[in-house]
Amino acid sequence: MTIPQSPPVKGEHPLENLADKKIKARRWYHDKLLVTGAIIVGIALFLAAFGEAIAPYDPTVPVGPPSVPPSTTYWFGTDTSGLDVFSRVISAPRIDVTLAVSAAVLSGILGTFIGLMAGFYRGVFSGFIMRVSDVLQAFPVFILAMVLVALSGRNLTNLIFALTFLYTPIFIRLTRAEVLTQRERAYVEAARAAGNSDLKIAIKHVLPNSLTPSLIQLSVTVGFGILLTAGLSFVGAGVRPPNPEWGLMIANSAPQLVLGEWWTSLFPGIAVSLTVVGFAALSNAIERRVATS
Amino acid sequence: MGRYVLKRVGIGLLQAIGITVVVFFVIRALPADPVARLVGFNSSPEVYAQAQASLGLDASVWSQFTTYVSGLVRGDLGVSWVTGSSILGELRSALPITLQLITLAFALALLVSVPVGIATAKRPGGKLDKTVFGYGLFAGAQPEFWWGLLFIFFFYYTLGIAPAPLGQYAPGVTPPPEITGMSLVDSLITGNIAAFTDAAWHLWLPVMTLAFIVSGPIIKMTRQSMSRVLGSEFILYQQASGIPANKVARSTIRASLPPVLTLAGILFGFLLGGAVLIEQVFAFNGLGSYSVRAVLNLDYPAIQGTVLIITIVSLGVYLVLDLLLAVIDPRVKN
Numbered sequence: 001m002t003i004p005q006s007p008p009v010k011g012e013h014p015l016e017n018l019a020d021k022k023i024k025a026r027r028w029y030h031d032k033l034l035v036t037g038a039i040i041v042g043i044a045l046f047l048a049a050f051g052e053a054i055a056p057y058d059p060t061v062p063v064g065p066p067s068v069p070p071s072t073t074y075w076f077g078t079d080t081s082g083l084d085v086f087s088r089v090i091s092a093p094r095i096d097v098t099l100a101v102s103a104a105v106l107s108g109i110l111g112t113f114i115g116l117m118a119g120f121y122r123g124v125f126s127g128f129i130m131r132v133s134d135v136l137q138a139f140p141v142f143i144l145a146m147v148l149v150a151l152s153g154r155n156l157t158n159l160i161f162a163l164t165f166l167y168t169p170i171f172i173r174l175t176r177a178e179v180l181t182q183r184e185r186a187y188v189e190a191a192r193a194a195g196n197s198d199l200k201i202a203i204k205h206v207l208p209n210s211l212t213p214s215l216i217q218l219s220v221t222v223g224f225g226i227l228l229t230a231g232l233s234f235v236g237a238g239v240r241p242p243n244p245e246w247g248l249m250i251a252n253s254a255p256q257l258v259l260g261e262w263w264t265s266l267f268p269g270i271a272v273s274l275t276v277v278g279f280a281a282l283s284n285a286i287e288r289r290v291a292t293s
Numbered sequence: 294m295g296r297y298v299l300k301r302v303g304i305g306l307l308q309a310i311g312i313t314v315v316v317f318f319v320i321r322a323l324p325a326d327p328v329a330r331l332v333g334f335n336s337s338p339e340v341y342a343q344a345q346a347s348l349g350l351d352a353s354v355w356s357q358f359t360t361y362v363s364g365l366v367r368g369d370l371g372v373s374w375v376t377g378s379s380i381l382g383e384l385r386s387a388l389p390i391t392l393q394l395i396t397l398a399f400a401l402a403l404l405v406s407v408p409v410g411i412a413t414a415k416r417p418g419g420k421l422d423k424t425v426f427g428y429g430l431f432a433g434a435q436p437e438f439w440w441g442l443l444f445i446f447f448f449y450y451t452l453g454i455a456p457a458p459l460g461q462y463a464p465g466v467t468p469p470p471e472i473t474g475m476s477l478v479d480s481l482i483t484g485n486i487a488a489f490t491d492a493a494w495h496l497w498l499p500v501m502t503l504a505f506i507v508s509g510p511i512i513k514m515t516r517q518s519m520s521r522v523l524g525s526e527f528i529l530y531q532q533a534s535g536i537p538a539n540k541v542a543r544s545t546i547r548a549s550l551p552p553v554l555t556l557a558g559i560l561f562g563f564l565l566g567g568a569v570l571i572e573q574v575f576a577f578n579g580l581g582s583y584s585v586r587a588v589l590n591l592d593y594p595a596i597q598g599t600v601l602i603i604t605i606v607s608l609g610v611y612l613v614l615d616l617l618l619a620v621i622d623p624r625v626k627n
Contacts, residue, residue, distance in 0.1 A: 001482070025428060026432075040509050042615040127313045135311055135312060139312065139566065139604065140562065140563060140608070141563075141566060142569055142570075143584050143603065144586070146569075146588045147316075147319075147320065147588055150323060150325070150589060150591070151320055151324075151325040151588075151591065152323045205299075231435055231436065231569075231570055234573070235569065236585075237589060248437065250439055250442065254574070257448060258446070258449065258457065258458070259452070260450055266443070269436060269439035269443065272439065276435065280433060280434055
């Protein structure tokens with residue numbers, strides 16, 4: 001599930017400051033959170049590119065008898081159709097991760113730009129944008145996503161568009177908040193005094209200084225995207241079978257779980273769970289390091 | 294206070310109207326074909342046209358909209374294209390199921406996570422704090438449907454201490470008449486103890502699953518808010534003045550409540566949609582399952598109805614929350 005991010009409150013507690021200094025003093029590879037996150041994210045990205053190529057079996061074709069428990073031939077067993085669970089689990093990032101990364105990057109770019117404009121040029125338009133994103137954020141993401149995807153057609157492009165649309169407000173809000181503090185800084189006044197146009201100041205000077213919150217948010221958003229994709233596929237409003245996709249695999253094996261066939265849903269679930277935690281950990285670690293530097 | 298309430302209600306109403314209008318036009322602008330879904334893709338043009346006319350989809354979008362709005366004004370949400378029954382009636386029985394589920398999950402989550410959050414804030418960097426940090430990071434975003442399935446496997450299949458995930462009551466139990474629509478309340482009102490215990494028996498696992506997922510962020514926020522207040526000057530001043538520890542603790546908790554409440558409200562609104570997957574897993578016929586059916590069947594009136602109800606309930610929750618905040622922190626009003 002996706003949880004709205006709260007703005008970090010840093011350095012207001014004396015002990016927290018102390019802990020932060022300790023973190024700063026350590027080299028990055030001693031930061032367990034950062035390393036864990038980076039490794040998981042690295043593996044996820046690697047599998048998104050090469051998962052299907054290194055899979056022992058074709059993930060969309062039955063390769064053995066149905067419902068075989070994990071063995072040396074089928075590491076994660078086979079499902080009710082005789083598909084190899086291991087091959088499917090490592091092929092799924094091609095869809096899940098690619099989709100979530102694309103949506104996160106697109107909404108990051110779009111939201112940062114709109115947020116910059118809304119923060120820099122305050123006016124009727126800015127107010128309107130903020131109200132719209134308020135309303136969007138107040139509404140349950142899952143149901144909106146379901147409506148958007150199911151009604152525009154269940155394919156990858158539409159999934160990416162729907163996710164982008166839903167995640168853009170987060171970036172608008174974050175960037176706008178940062179821009180509002182940045183635009184009062186002396187360097188903005190200096191740039192203006194030097195005769196720069198508003199647009200140039202916004203893009204050349206304020207934008208680079210307001211990017212940090214969005215960059216931190218990016219990784220978490222990828223995690224949310226994976227979760228949402230899996231959830232949508234689980235209820236039948238996302239990726240179409242027989243594509244290897246984690247949520248779909250869990251949905252297909254749910255009836256068998258109650259009968260004791262645990263392997264078909266356990267492994268894809270662990271994959272979703274770990275990947276999402278990995279992206280969240282990376283975000284969290286970067287945030288801590290940025291806050292201390 | 295009166296003016297503040299009025300202003301908040303006004304904004305909420307405008308938002309509700311905005312969402313209603315946007316949803317109406319957006320679902321008609323998307324390239325789905327509900328008529329073909331109903332009559333089949335290979336139907337003859339006559340059958341297709343007839344179905345289109347019976348759904349009212351042959352009229353212009355604008356006249357469809359005016360028909361819809363004039364129905365809304367009379368409290369009529371229309372009729373489902375799939376079941377043929379009144380949307381209002383269907384929502385009337387679906388909503389309480391979801392409300393009961395998420396309210397219980399919420400109460401459980403708050404009951405556990407607020408004390409834990411406070412405890413971790415008192416000893417930052419301690420063992421509990423570290424464990425909880427890991428849990429918060431972990432549970433903040435998890436596939437709840439998978440955890441639900443995992444719990445079912447563990448508690449039902451392996452241990453046998455939970456019922457099969459087949460709905461709100463066991464097949465042999467006669468459910469109480471629908472009064473409020475909440476299984477626990479209805480069975481209590483009618484004095485049907487057998488139904489009550491059975492309802493509770495079928496509720497504990499989904500409630501626990503949801504609570505497990507939402508506790509992470511609540512603990513995190515409580516800890517953050519508590520440690521901020523603990524480090525603030527007015528607490529230091531209270532301590533320095535020799536005010537007894539339990540009194541200091543009281544004002545600390547009061548001062549750290551607002552962000553926690555805000556998050557709680559957001560999470561509650563979120564759960565209205567988030568319960569979708571849990572309801573699917575446990576076969577509860579709540580608002581979540583209803584919305585999935587509505588969307589997959591391209592049942593436009595049902596989609597509009599669901600969205601409207603969710604909007605109203607979540608705006609209501611935000612409103613109550615804002616009022617609570619205004620009571621705790623009088624500065625909010627200005």
